[in-house]
Amino acid sequence: MKRITNYLLKCSFLLAVLAMLISCKEKDFMGSPDQTKGSRHLQLSKEGEAVKENYSWLYFPSMEVFKVTMSDLHTKYEKPGMLATWEKQFGNFISLRNAYERIDADTSEERRAPTVDSLIRSNQLLDCPDSFFATVINKDGYIQIADTIYSFKPGMEKGEAFAIPDKYIGEVLKGTPVRELDDVKTHYTSFIRIPFIRWWESGENSLDLRLPICFYPSGSMGNWWGQSGDDIYAGDDGQVFPEHNGRQVRLNYHRWRVGYIFYASTGVRVKMWKHTRFAGWQSVTYADEMIMEACCKGNVLIPGFAPIGFNERTSPDWPYFARHAENNFEKTLKWTANGIFNEIMLEHFNFHFKVNYRGRIVERNIRQ
16 A cells, blocks of 8 residues: 555656646747737747836847747738737837837828928938837837847937947936947947938839749849838829829838848838928828739848848738738848847849829839
8 A cells, every 4th residue: 555655646746747847848938928919929938038128128038039029020910000019018118110100190281290201301210111120129229138238329320329238227218328338339230320321223124024023133233231212203104193182192112121230131112102281201191002022032141150041022822912092011021130240131132013093003123
């Protein structure tokens, strides 16, 4: 009887240990609950770490947590309009993306407060073409990863950004100029002094739409850093876009290639704008239809590693993104994150879109 009792005790102990291990394993790989949806939204690291709010910015315990979070955003919150849902878990955090929305929330014809566009052009607001990165930095351009606070400010002549040891949190909150602090590292990023570099499109502007989007011309393209595209005010027939409530309308299309120390990305956007009476341009007018597809090829460069090749397109399942009654259509094609440094070097970048705005058709088919 004693042997049986000891045997049962040992079995109970082993079962308890096994249950504990299973529980820990689930915590390692299961995401924390998304309170706005009742579903998991964020993968945790193996240590069970998760992103949280720290003062007015987001705090990522490690670069691993940052990369897992960005992967989660890019895959589960693919449409920019969905990113607000993810942000709601942080009570007082206002992202740069959210700031854009708040600033342009007033759509009245008599609006006089500066728009996002006018604030960017006057060096008072960061111009971040990647909505996903604009979701994780706060409205003042701060983000913290492990023991480093990163500061991105508008109007920097060379796109300077700063890596600040967290021992200076008090100084940062007081508004002490970053350059006055010791041990602060300066980096050069795509947040170059506005007006942002706008590269004219070059390469083959082909009307032959029978070629697949990922069919590249021979020879590698020249790399640009920033945004490449143009503003269009009329259809391809030369007829000016009809006015919106008596105000001028334009279409902007661009591809971006940007780098922000530990994060880099490349993507495409097509967006409609209306000129307000007093405040500048505002994205409040809708096209009847937008069709967009893109494909790019290149390498991710990380110091100490061989180049990592990629070939990305707008969607692996269908060649076109098509929507009706849309004013903003964007897609991040490739992104990378690393604690040392990242760079995306492009070899080819094809971009095709077609927009119908009240009967005026604009179409471009650019192959580089």
